[in-house]
Amino acid sequence: MNMIETTNLTKKFGNLTAVDSVNIDVEQGTIFGLLGPNGAGKSTIISMLCTILKPTSGTALVNGYDIIKQSAMVRKSIGIVFQDPSVDDRLTGKENLEMHADLYGVPESEKRSQIEKMLDLVELSDRSNDFVRNYSSGMRRRLEIARSLVHTPRVLFLDEPTIGLDPQSRDHIWSYIRELMKTEDLTIVLTTHYMEEADKLCDKIAIVDHGQIVALDTPHSLKEKLGGETITVKTQNNLLYMEKIKEAGIAKNTIIAGGEVKITVDRAHTILSQVVDTASKNGIVIESISLQEPQLDDVFLHYTGRGLRESGGKELSGMGAIRRRQIK
Amino acid sequence: MSELRGIHTLWKREVKRFFRERTRFIASFVQPLLWLTIFGAGLGSAVHATLGFSYQEFIFPGIIGQTLLFTSMFMGISVIWDRQFGFLKEILVAPISRISIFIGKMLGVSTDSMIQGMIVLMLGPLIGVKITLVMVAEIIPIMFLITLSTVCIGLILASYMNSLESYGTIMTFVNLPMFLLSGALFPVNNLPPWLQWAVYINPLTYGVDAMRTIILGSAYVSPTPIYVDLVILLIFDVIFILAGTYAFSLRK
Numbered sequence: 001m002n003m004i005e006t007t008n009l010t011k012k013f014g015n016l017t018a019v020d021s022v023n024i025d026v027e028q029g030t031i032f033g034l035l036g037p038n039g040a041g042k043s044t045i046i047s048m049l050c051t052i053l054k055p056t057s058g059t060a061l062v063n064g065y066d067i068i069k070q071s072a073m074v075r076k077s078i079g080i081v082f083q084d085p086s087v088d089d090r091l092t093g094k095e096n097l098e099m100h101a102d103l104y105g106v107p108e109s110e111k112r113s114q115i116e117k118m119l120d121l122v123e124l125s126d127r128s129n130d131f132v133r134n135y136s137s138g139m140r141r142r143l144e145i146a147r148s149l150v151h152t153p154r155v156l157f158l159d160e161p162t163i164g165l166d167p168q169s170r171d172h173i174w175s176y177i178r179e180l181m182k183t184e185d186l187t188i189v190l191t192t193h194y195m196e197e198a199d200k201l202c203d204k205i206a207i208v209d210h211g212q213i214v215a216l217d218t219p220h221s222l223k224e225k226l227g228g229e230t231i232t233v234k235t236q237n238n239l240l241y242m243e244k245i246k247e248a249g250i251a252k253n254t255i256i257a258g259g260e261v262k263i264t265v266d267r268a269h270t271i272l273s274q275v276v277d278t279a280s281k282n283g284i285v286i287e288s289i290s291l292q293e294p295q296l297d298d299v300f301l302h303y304t305g306r307g308l309r310e311s312g313g314k315e316l317s318g319m320g321a322i323r324r325r326q327i328k
Numbered sequence: 329m330s331e332l333r334g335i336h337t338l339w340k341r342e343v344k345r346f347f348r349e350r351t352r353f354i355a356s357f358v359q360p361l362l363w364l365t366i367f368g369a370g371l372g373s374a375v376h377a378t379l380g381f382s383y384q385e386f387i388f389p390g391i392i393g394q395t396l397l398f399t400s401m402f403m404g405i406s407v408i409w410d411r412q413f414g415f416l417k418e419i420l421v422a423p424i425s426r427i428s429i430f431i432g433k434m435l436g437v438s439t440d441s442m443i444q445g446m447i448v449l450m451l452g453p454l455i456g457v458k459i460t461l462v463m464v465a466e467i468i469p470i471m472f473l474i475t476l477s478t479v480c481i482g483l484i485l486a487s488y489m490n491s492l493e494s495y496g497t498i499m500t501f502v503n504l505p506m507f508l509l510s511g512a513l514f515p516v517n518n519l520p521p522w523l524q525w526a527v528y529i530n531p532l533t534y535g536v537d538a539m540r541t542i543i544l545g546s547a548y549v550s551p552t553p554i555y556v557d558l559v560i561l562l563i564f565d566v567i568f569i570l571a572g573t574y575a576f577s578l579r580k
Contacts, residue, residue, distance in 0.1 A: 050421055051421070052417075052420070052421055072423050075421060075422065075423040076423045080421055082414060082417055082418075084414045084417075085413070085414050086413075086414035086415055086417045086418045087414075087415065087418075088341065088345075088413075088415050089413070090344075090345045090348055090349075091341065091344065091345070095341075095344070098337075099337050099340075099341060100418070100422075102333050102334060102336070102337035103333075103334050103337060103338075103419065103422035103423075103424055104422060104423060105330035105333060105334075105423070147418075
């Protein structure tokens with residue numbers, strides 16, 4: 001069953017087409033990743049699915065409800081963690097969650113237990129009566145995740161959930177997300193520009209560029225489509241070694257780059273012994289050898305023609321967000 | 329039902345935040361006290377009118393009005409805070425109507441202003457104004473009518489502003505003329521005609537006049553009967569609440 005289905009979802013801002021006829025289906029109980037550089041349209045897609053923005057044309061179903069005609073039902077079905085912080089720092093953590101429960105009409109009988117459960121999940125129970133202004137940015141993020149779940153949504157939207165966080169906090173958040181998928185009947189849509197995040201968490205990834213979906217598949221198949229793994233070998237005679245590898249006919253492609261021989265193969269683990277054999281048979285001494293699986297970075301580069309890291313604006317807005325958190 | 333719960337929780341948030349801001353809380357009754365004692369006594373000693381009440385007594389209802397106005401306008405800034413710090417988003421995506429969001433905010437800020445106004449009212453005996461329980465009971469509804477208008481003006485302005493700085497500037501332009509041209513510090517019936525219109529379109533004028541009628545009693549000759557004041561205030565409230573709801577429903 002599909003939790004989200006979009007049909008030709010389009011959003012125009014004046015002359016700019018931010019989202020261009022996007023068609024995606026998100027299966028229930030999966031984590032779906034929207035991956036793309038800044039201004040690609042990820043957040044705009046999310047905003048439309050959350051009924052914050054009205055599409056220019058096309059529509060979508062979320063939990064079976066139309067985002068245009070049944071926006072109130074959509075809102076009750078979803079939880080959102082925004083890219084920028086959105087907690088009230090003059091209230092305590094618990095008060096923030098209580099307010100959320102009231103706004104979403106969580107029954108009074110379930111309110112307390114639900115809040116405690118979520119605070120527990122993100123390990124904030126012991127700090128729940130502290131003012132949010134005394135929280136670290138990682139804790140605020142965790143609080144926001146807890147808050148988005150208080151009304152037991154069916155779909156959770158995470159817009160850059162780990163932006164501006166240190167690696168440790170990022171790991172924490174990933175583990176909560178995995179934990180959630182185990183215990184709750186939840187479907188998650190997340191946007192990110194961290195390849196690692198998409199790779200580790202998502203069941204399916206859509207690569208978004210210029211408002212369009214340029215690729216959509218599991219992280220594994222996306223990488224596979226790129227064609228194989230790379231074995232990097234450094235020898236004392238690279239030129240000769242490359243010749244011999246080519247003669248052996250085991251590689252799809254062999255090049256010399258940066259004083260190393262890069263051999264592209266389909267199944268590196270089975271071919272590795274042959275790669276070593278070829279060297280020893282010809283009396284070539286191997287100084288180092290390493291094996292690299294294709295990264296999503298490469299996939300991204302392949303489909304959009306540019307690396308994700310080139311788009312530094314997002315990081316900046318992340319830093320801006322942190323600074324804003326500190327201003328009070 | 330769920331809308332009412334939403335309004336209640338938004339109201340509660342405003343009031344909680346208000347009480348947690350201790351420094352502002354203290355500063356807010358020091359300022360009226362300074363007006364009453366220093367300005368009131370200073371100018372009062374220069375004004376020699378035989379009216380049956382002192383100048384301090386005369387400006388006392390005006391200072392209550394000023395407190396309501398300033399607090400309302402100042403708290404309107406919370407809309408901009410909420411937007412800048414992202415909290416507004418959390419409210420806007422909740423399954424609750426824009427009208428309820430506006431009403432919750434309006435009632436919250438109104439409560440804050442009312443509390444400030446009540447504190448100033450309690451300062452009355454310090455400058456020799458007699459306050460009776462009946463008076464308090466009569467003044468509270470008038471304060472509420474004033475507050476609704478001033479809060480809505482603040483919220484409307486704030487909903488069109490994007491930065492704290494521009495709101496601060498605009499606030500000064502609205503606050504001072506509204507305060508000075510409300511009859512808070514001097515009778516407005518002798519003003520030159522070109523200023524008169526500004527007095528008439530000012531909701532505070534009617535609020536201050538109504539409170540003065542009650543506080544000074546028969547010694548005070550009011551330019552407009554109290555029931556006219558109240559009806560006009562009510563009309564202002566309706567207009568500003570509608571305008572505020574409209575302004576809020578437009579803003580993303």
